[in-house]
Amino acid sequence: MTPFAKKGEEKIKDRLIIFTRYPEPGKTKTRLIPILGSEGAAEVHRQMAEHTLKRARELERRGLLSLEVRYDGGSKSLMEQWLGTEIPFSHQGKGDLGARMARAFHETFQAGMNRVVIAGTDCPGLTVDLMQEAFDALRQTDMVIGPANDGGYYLIGLRKAVSQLFVDMPWGTADVLERTIRVAKDIGLSVLLLEPLDDVDRPGDLSVWERVSGGPLIRFPGMRISIIIPTLNESATIARSLSSTRSASDVDVIVVDAGSRDETVELAISCGAKVIRSAPGRARQMDAGAAVATGDVLLFLHDDTCLPEGFDSHVRRIMAQPCTAVGAFELRIDAPLLGLRIIERLANWRSRRLHLPYGDQAIFLRADVFRDIGGFPEIPIMEDFELSRRLRRRGRIVIAPVPAVTSGRRWEELGVLRTTLINQGILLAYHLGMTPSHIARWSKRRADLI
Numbered sequence: 001m002t003p004f005a006k007k008g009e010e011k012i013k014d015r016l017i018i019f020t021r022y023p024e025p026g027k028t029k030t031r032l033i034p035i036l037g038s039e040g041a042a043e044v045h046r047q048m049a050e051h052t053l054k055r056a057r058e059l060e061r062r063g064l065l066s067l068e069v070r071y072d073g074g075s076k077s078l079m080e081q082w083l084g085t086e087i088p089f090s091h092q093g094k095g096d097l098g099a100r101m102a103r104a105f106h107e108t109f110q111a112g113m114n115r116v117v118i119a120g121t122d123c124p125g126l127t128v129d130l131m132q133e134a135f136d137a138l139r140q141t142d143m144v145i146g147p148a149n150d151g152g153y154y155l156i157g158l159r160k161a162v163s164q165l166f167v168d169m170p171w172g173t174a175d176v177l178e179r180t181i182r183v184a185k186d187i188g189l190s191v192l193l194l195e196p197l198d199d200v201d202r203p204g205d206l207s208v209w210e211r212v213s214g215g216p217l218i219r220f221p222g223m224r225i226s227i228i229i230p231t232l233n234e235s236a237t238i239a240r241s242l243s244s245t246r247s248a249s250d251v252d253v254i255v256v257d258a259g260s261r262d263e264t265v266e267l268a269i270s271c272g273a274k275v276i277r278s279a280p281g282r283a284r285q286m287d288a289g290a291a292v293a294t295g296d297v298l299l300f301l302h303d304d305t306c307l308p309e310g311f312d313s314h315v316r317r318i319m320a321q322p323c324t325a326v327g328a329f330e331l332r333i334d335a336p337l338l339g340l341r342i343i344e345r346l347a348n349w350r351s352r353r354l355h356l357p358y359g360d361q362a363i364f365l366r367a368d369v370f371r372d373i374g375g376f377p378e379i380p381i382m383e384d385f386e387l388s389r390r391l392r393r394r395g396r397i398v399i400a401p402v403p404a405v406t407s408g409r410r411w412e413e414l415g416v417l418r419t420t421l422i423n424q425g426i427l428l429a430y431h432l433g434m435t436p437s438h439i440a441r442w443s444k445r446r447a448d449l450i
Contacts, residue, residue, distance in 0.1 A: 019121070
């Protein structure tokens with residue numbers, strides 16, 4: 001059984017390999033950055049890769065081939081967060097494009113495949129029928145190639161590994177296709193050409209993707225993110241929370257402290273955050289942070305919550321989508337209690353179905369929208385609930401497919417059942433019209449009693 005074969009697929013001898021890269025801003029589709037910005041260029045790559053992969057998976061579901069994704073940049077965990085865990089992922093490895101493709105062919109034929117096709121994700125015109133045509137052609141010819149109109153190719157298929165095809169090629173130039181065909185004929189390979197397609201690599205190519213995607217591209221150079229963290233005596237958790245923000249690009253962090261008497265402020269400064277002072281009250285603190293923030297997007301992070309790896313890409317991707325009012329992450333609670341897995345599922349269902357994410361999920365939105373609605377309501381509790389409810393009238397609420405991880409200390413101290421009862425009691429009281437100040441006093445007494 002081959003490494004990527006599933007149960008019942010032992011006889012499959014055709015393999016489709018999708019070559020792509022993780023859509024990291026600044027390292028993806030760099031020739032599109034002048035017109036789209038680094039985030040916009042990465043977003044175009046992400047959309048086109050998903051477009052190609054959707055068609056590849058449709059072909060895989062017919063049961064005639066196995067599918068693999070070979071990636072560059074990022075990591076396997078990031079690829080799985082992006083595209084799911086059902087697809088086998090392999091890193092392309094070192095070397096230029098030719099070395100990486102030669103390695104992929106060699107390893108896949110070594111695994112027992114008879115026909116192998118490698119396809120890129122830059123030609124949105126690549127259809128299921130063209131992919132199938134490539135495999136059909138390989139039953140009668142040694143090599144099949146899909147020409148790109150810029151002089152390269154979007155697909156290449158072989159019946160055996162032929163390393164000569166990938167040596168000393170001027171990758172990225174208009175001579176690649178012609179030289180590849182010449183080498184193939186020189187070593188006696190029969191060649192069949194598929195339909196030529198346009199790729200999307202330069203600003204002038206963007207109309208190709210706009211035709212396929214059905215709408216104009218959103219151009220958003222910049223999109224700086226300001227992370228705002230309200231604190232009060234959180235020296236035990238603040239450093240960990242801040243460390244989760246460090247790997248992001250074009251991000252600044254503002255800690256709004258309400259008079260901590262421990263080392264919270266010192267730790268925040270040592271971690272590189274800007275610290276400002278505010279009167280107590282989470283809503284008041286977050287509004288104060290937003291008032292001095294310079295980012296295009298505001299992300300509100302609790303001081304005991306950690307953001308996921310690559311969070312900034314998710315934020316920018318979601319904020320680039322049309323009609324999006326606010327985004328947030330899925331919820332994960334950092335405690336081993338079995339009941340918390342149920343709480344997480346219910347919270348994530350509520351966020352997606354009812355469009356009501358809460359503060360532990362790191363809510364984010366455009367700064368101009370936040371200021372236009374007047375910021376957080378100045379209430380002592382339920383400020384995040386009320387913000388989400390207001391924003392539902394402004395557009396879509398989108399939940400990123402990765403979790404923010406929040407501390408489970410309250411659940412561990414009070415117990416899952418008791419904490420849940422308090423939380424639901426707060427919601428019920430709010431819906432019944434009890435004032436937030438009364439709810440805050442009631443919930444504190446309940447917590448103290450329990």
